[in-house]
Every structure is written in structure tokens, then in C-alpha cells.
Amino acid sequence: xxxxxxxxxxxxxxxxxxxxxxxxxxxxxxxxxxxxxxxxxxxxxxxxxxxxxxxxxxxxxxxxxxxxxxxxxxxxxxxxxxxxxxxxxxxxxxxxxxxxxxxxxxxxxxxxxxxxxxxxxxxxxxxxxxxxxxxxxxxxxxxxxxxxxxxxxxxxxxxxxxxxxxxxxxxxxxxxxxxxxxxxxxxxxxxxxxxxxxxxxxxxxxxxxxxxxxxxxxxxxxxxxxxxxxxxxxxxxxxxxxxxxxxxxxxxxxxxxxxxxxxxxxxxxxxxxxxxxxxxxxxxxxxxxxxxxxxxxxxxxxxxxxxxxxxxxxxxxxxxxxxxxxxxxxxxxxxxxxxxxxxxxxxxxxxxxxxxxxxxxxxxxxxxxxxxxxxxxxxxxxxxxxxxxxxxxxxxxxxxxxxxxxxxxxxxxxxxxxxxxxxxxxxxxxxxxxxxxxxxxxxxxxxxxxxxxxxxxxxxxxxxxxxxxxxxxxxxxxxxxxxxxxxxxxxxxxxxxxxxxxxxxxxxxxxxxxxxxxxxxxxxxxxxxxxxxxxxxxxxxxxxxxxxxxxxxxxxxxxxxxxxxxxxxxxxxxxxxxxxxxxxxxxxxxxxxxx
Numbered sequence: 001x002x003x004x005x006x007x008x009x010x011x012x013x014x015x016x017x018x019x020x021x022x023x024x025x026x027x028x029x030x031x032x033x034x035x036x037x038x039x040x041x042x043x044x045x046x047x048x049x050x051x052x053x054x055x056x057x058x059x060x061x062x063x064x065x066x067x068x069x070x071x072x073x074x075x076x077x078x079x080x081x082x083x084x085x086x087x088x089x090x091x092x093x094x095x096x097x098x099x100x101x102x103x104x105x106x107x108x109x110x111x112x113x114x115x116x117x118x119x120x121x122x123x124x125x126x127x128x129x130x131x132x133x134x135x136x137x138x139x140x141x142x143x144x145x146x147x148x149x150x151x152x153x154x155x156x157x158x159x160x161x162x163x164x165x166x167x168x169x170x171x172x173x174x175x176x177x178x179x180x181x182x183x184x185x186x187x188x189x190x191x192x193x194x195x196x197x198x199x200x201x202x203x204x205x206x207x208x209x210x211x212x213x214x215x216x217x218x219x220x221x222x223x224x225x226x227x228x229x230x231x232x233x234x235x236x237x238x239x240x241x242x243x244x245x246x247x248x249x250x251x252x253x254x255x256x257x258x259x260x261x262x263x264x265x266x267x268x269x270x271x272x273x274x275x276x277x278x279x280x281x282x283x284x285x286x287x288x289x290x291x292x293x294x295x296x297x298x299x300x301x302x303x304x305x306x307x308x309x310x311x312x313x314x315x316x317x318x319x320x321x322x323x324x325x326x327x328x329x330x331x332x333x334x335x336x337x338x339x340x341x342x343x344x345x346x347x348x349x350x351x352x353x354x355x356x357x358x359x360x361x362x363x364x365x366x367x368x369x370x371x372x373x374x375x376x377x378x379x380x381x382x383x384x385x386x387x388x389x390x391x392x393x394x395x396x397x398x399x400x401x402x403x404x405x406x407x408x409x410x411x412x413x414x415x416x417x418x419x420x421x422x423x424x425x426x427x428x429x430x431x432x433x434x435x436x437x438x439x440x441x442x443x444x445x446x447x448x449x450x451x452x453x454x455x456x457x458x459x460x461x462x463x464x465x466x467x468x469x470x471x472x473x474x475x476x477x478x479x480x481x482x483x484x485x486x487x488x489x490x491x492x493x494x495x496x497x498x499x500x501x502x503x504x505x506x507x508x509x510x511x512x513x514x515x516x517x518x519x520x521x522x523x524x525x526x527x528x529x530x531x532x533x534x535x536x537x538x539x540x541x542x543x544x545x546x547x548x549x550x551x552x553x554x555x556x557x558x559x560x561x562x563x564x565x566x567x568x569x570x571x572x573x574x575x576x577x578x579x580x581x582x583x584x585x586x587x588x589x590x591x592x593x594x595x
Contacts, residue, residue, distance in 0.1 A: 003108075006420050007040070014041045015094050017055075021048045042098060044091050053083035059111040060278060066145060067110060067134045068244045068338040073283055078146050085114060088154070092118035099123050104427055107158070109133045114150065117157030129427040130158040133203070134340040135366070136168040139178045139582065152180050156191045160427045162201040164341045164366035169198055177581035201423045202370050203341050204415040207350040211412070214323045214351040222324030232269045232307070233393055236329035238322065238344050239336070240277040241314070243287045246337045246362065246379040247274065251294045251310070253335075253385035258302050258309065261390055266307045268393060270333075271325065273313045288314070326351040331358045331392040334365065335379040341366040345374065349407035358392040358400055359407060370414070373406035455494045459520075462501035469577065476503070478511050490516045500524065504568060505535050522568050539570045546571075552594055560587045 007014050018025075018032065022045045025032055029045065036043055046054065057080030065073035092115050095105055106129045107115050116130050142148055152175060155161050163169050173189075176182040182189045188197045213219065226234070235254070239245040254270050274291065278284045295312045302309045317325075326332070332348040342365040349359065349371070361367060361374035368376055375392055377385045441449075450456060463469060463476055470476040490497040498518035501508060505521035505528070512519060518529045528535045550565075553572055557563045562578035574591070576584040 003416075003420070006416065012040065013098050015044060015091060015098070016041070017046055018043050021046055021051055023048050042094055044087070044094050046087065050083055050087055053080035054087040055111065056278075058084040062145070063110045063113075064134070064244075066141065067137055069135070069137055069141060070243065070337070071141065071144065073243065074144075081147055085150075088112055088114035089118050091115050092122060095119055096122035099126055101125070103127075104129065104424060106131065106424070106427070114154035115157075117154045120157035127427055128158045129160045129162065129423065130155060131162040131201070131423065132168070132340070133164070135165075135338055136163060136171040136175070138171050139174040142171070142175050143179065148175070148179050152176060156180075156182075156189070156196050158196060159194070160197045160199065160423070162199055162423050162426075164200070164202050165369050166200050167369075168340075168366070169200055172198060174582055177585075183581075197426070199426060201419055201426075202366060202414070203343070204417075204419045205343050205346045205350060205411065206417075207346070207412045207415045210323070210347060210350045211353055213319065214327060215353055216320075218320050219323045219327065222320060223327040226324055226328035232267050233330040234328055235268060235270045235331045235333055235389065235393070236273075236325055237270065237333045237335075238273045238325065239275070241274040241284065241288055241291070242277050243283065244336055244338055246335045247272065247291050248294055249337070249379050249382060249385070250333055250335045251291070251298060253379075253382050253389060254310070255298050255301075256382055256386035257389045258298075260386060264390075264393075265302065266304065269307070269309055269311060271311045271313070271329075273315075273317060273322075273325070275316050276314065322347075323351050326357075327354070329357060331360060331389065333360050333389070334367075335360065335362045335377060335385065336365060337362070337379055339365040339367075343367075345371055346411045349373075349404065349411045352404055352408065355401050355404045355408065356397070357404060358395055359403075360388055360392050370410055371407055372410075373403035375403075453494075455496075456492070457496040457498070458489070459498045459500055462499055462503065466499075474507075483512075483515065486512070486515055486517060498529075502573065522570065525568075525570050537569070549595070553591075556587060556591050556594075560584070563587070 018036070020032075022029060025045070033043055058078065061080075062074055062078060065071070091112055095107075095115070096119055099105060104127050105119065105123075107119075108131050110132060113130075113132075116128050119126065119128060136142070145151070155172075156176075161172070163172065173184045176184055176189060182191065184198070187199060188195045190196075237247065237250055239247060241247070251270075251272070258264060258268075272295070274288075292312075295310050298310050299308055326348050329348070332345070334342055334345040334348075336342060339362065342361075345359055345361055345365070345367045348357070359371065359374040361371060361376055362379045363376045364379065368374070375388050377388045379385060460466060466482055467476050467478060486497060486499075489495065496518065497516075498520060499508065499512060500520045500523065502523050503521060505519070505526040508519045508521050513531065516531060518527070520527045521535075525539050526535050526537060550567070550572060553565050553574055556574070557565045560576065560579055560583065562576065562580070563584075564575040564578075566573040566575060576588065579587070
């Protein structure tokens, strides 16, 4: 919904599911396709079984709770994965069919995490962006998913992956290190010959448009009616009825506030709007029952014939009703247990043209990083939340207005258009200058030029090129086939072969001393141009720093399980390939500080 205006303004094509199954469309399917195409919309049709398996089974039954850190909601097995993969493949096929050179492809959210890789196979030259609108869990949580590698490989099919908050980016990098053995830099990782970039793009809203609608007469009239219902200060919650939104804990905190502050009786009410969501999922039916019981308990315990503490609305509401509630509320409660961004908080700020009202915001939302004018709460801490609610109700007007001005400055200044513009500009940006200067030559062309050269000098890297990377240096031993290949290559007419390695000269001598090749140890610190020649030292004299640095490194090796120290002629190599990636990153940063 948030991208509808952007789609219309840019004239792009939209590939998606209509929300209606093939069985329900029946003979009208072709007609529906034709009508959608007139608006730049292209449907990927799902059967009722696919809706249950792909959408309900994997997307909302597994990925949604896992990515929101709620492992108790995850089923025992992942039996619907084939449907998830098949539907993602169909999305990729439809996108590929409509793609034209120069087009940008922007894929959204957890339901389609495999599409970037699948589309990459069909359109290798496409510029592909992916945006995840929900949190990314830490590696320890993500790792419980049986298909974790397939999801990560799916993301790595993109050129640019966007998330809402820096914490999610940190978690993504940790997952890539641990499960795909990729070591991302701050903002990118090399994968299959491409740079896959990552960045943070906190999603905005159409703030100016919303503020304008909030100023209409209909909204003002409804706001007045809501505000004078019983004269009580209004606290407001607006959420989908979803177990991630923290509604039960919000109700418990409100109840605790009434217990601790009996003077509030009759002077405050909580209006909780819960929009029905995923009503066919059993977990949601149980959750609705829990919320209903809590509302009944609080009203039965504190209510009077003239005052109902909790006004509970289980239904969808119009935009005008929503804006009127935003403008009537003294305090807005946005307290999910975990949320990728949460645009309700931003909508509340945008609609407050009077620059009044207080936002209470869960620290576990993506929006918490941006909206510094809010009162932040840990929704799991019921007692502290209750006191924050009370503080919000009793906050002086001057502080309320100062906080709201800061909220509105951010929400209006970084709106939906700016968010989309920044992402698409980053996706469309040219490669780094260094990459642009690489010769645009195919492997076949290179081989042809090599074969035709009058004289050929080859410098071949060893570790990770001629042999795979090994956990320990002494394990990177050449096999018989490699030795034979190098001997044949060196015996070719007018051809010199040189091996360049970080290994010591003793190791290279032991492995390749009998071959007619040049050897360059420790990345060229020692060189021997031919087997009959002497090793030549290219470095400086011994430095006084060696002894204290060696002691420091030895200490770090001792406290980092899996690390290895390899002394070399002019320095040391600290190997941490076998160390847990998160421990390694911590220790590397710590070691740099000490050095």
C-alpha cells in the first residue's frame, strides 16, 4: 500500500499476487489479467493450495515469527518449502518476461526472498534490488531455519539489499559470515564475481499528503466528536491483530498504571483498534481470544457505569476515522515486541498539525532509531512501561510540543519519495571507478590472446586460486594433478610460470622446489626466479617491534579458540578462519586497538 503512489508516479510495472486464488477467479482469470495489464499490473496466480503453503505455511507460518524473534510460534517442520520455491520461481519468470535492458527491478519482502537469485539466472545482466520490510534476526536465531542457506543465496542474487535499521544490517552480515562463509565489508560482499551491496534505508510515508488530509473538515469534525466522548484523556493503539504487536503487554501496562495511580479513574481511556489479520491461521484465533479476555478483565475490574477504561474496536477503519483518532489522542502507544519499521508512529506525527501529543514507542522497532522525540519503552518491562505511560499523560505542554516538532521534522523531511529515490539511485548507480577500469574481456578472448603471445609470463596466486582456502596453513598442500599441470605449463614454449603466495619460502620450496617455476614467498618478500637461483630478500632489516607484537598476538591466540599464529620473515599472520565469525570480528577489532 505504501508504494502505490510511487508506482503510479514512476509508471513502472508491478508484478504481484492479486489476493484472489485461481479457483475463485475461475473463467474470469484471463479477463482479470487483461484489466490489470491496463494499469501496469501483472498477476502471479496462486491456487488455494499455494496460498495455504506459500503464503500461510512458509511466509507467515515460519518466516514471519522467526524474523520477529518469536520462535515459539514456528512449526516443527518446514514441509511447504517446495511451494515457497515454486511460487518465487513463478514471480521471477513473470518479472523476466517483462524486463527490458535498462530496467531496474525492485523486489520486496520476506515472501520473495528467493526471487533475486532465481531472476539472476534468467536475466544475468539485470540491475536487481531487494528490500526487506521486517527485521533480520541474529545469526543464532536465523540459524535454526533448515533452509537458511537458500534464503541467504536468494538475497545474494541482488545488486543491492536494503533494510530499515543498522541493527538488521549487522545481523545480516553475521548470518552471511556464519552460514555462507562470506566476510562482508561494511557495505558489500563479493559473490559469484559481483559486488552485492547492503545499506540502510528507513522507509518513510507520504507525510505531506497525510497532513493535508488530516486538515479536512470531515476529519476535524470526527476529531471533535472523539475528543468529547467522556472528557477523558485518550491513549490510542492502532495495530493489526498480530502477536508481534505487543497488544497484551500494552494492556497489562495500562492495567498496572491504573493500579498504581488510582487518581486516573474516570480521567483516562485506552482506545485500542485491532484490525483483523490472517483470520484463517489458528495462532491468530488463539491470540484474539487472549486479547478479548484481557480487555474484559480490565473493564470488569476498573470500569464504572459512567467510565469504560478500554474501548476495544476489532475492525478495519477508514482513513478519515484513523486520522481523527490520531488527532484526538493525547498519547499514541506504538509498543510492538518487534517491528521492522512501524509506519503508524510516523503517521501519528504527520497528522498532528497542532504539534501536540506524545508518542510512546517500543525500542524494538526500526522507527526507534529515527524518531528521537518519542518516549522509548521496552514492551517486555510492564512496570517501566506503566510509568512511561503515566509520564506521557502528565507531560508539560512545552515538552510535548518540543518533542512533536522533532518528530514531524524527521517524518516530513525523510518521506516516502525520498526513501524510494535514495534506494533507486543507489541501485542505479554505476560501479566503482576501479571496477569500471577493468578490461571488458571475456575468458575466451583472454585465452586467445595468451595462446597467440610471442612470450608469456604468468603470475599465479596460490591460496584460494590454485588450491582452496584451508583452515590451517599446512593443509594447503598441492595435489599430484596440480603439480603435473604446472610442470606441463612451465614446459610450454616461451612461457614463464611464477607462483605467488603468502606461504614461507620453506613451504614453497618443499612443495614446488623440483618444478621449473619461479617462486615468490610471503607475497614477494622472498623471490627465487628459477630453481637453480638463490632466494633473494626484498625486505628491510629486522624491526624492534617484532618481540612485543609476537607476545601480544600469542596472547590473542590463546584467548581465541581456533586462531593460529604463523610467524613469517617480516611479520606475523594471525589466522582466524576457524574461529566463530562473531568472536573473530570482536577479537580482530580488539587486536587492532592493542596494536
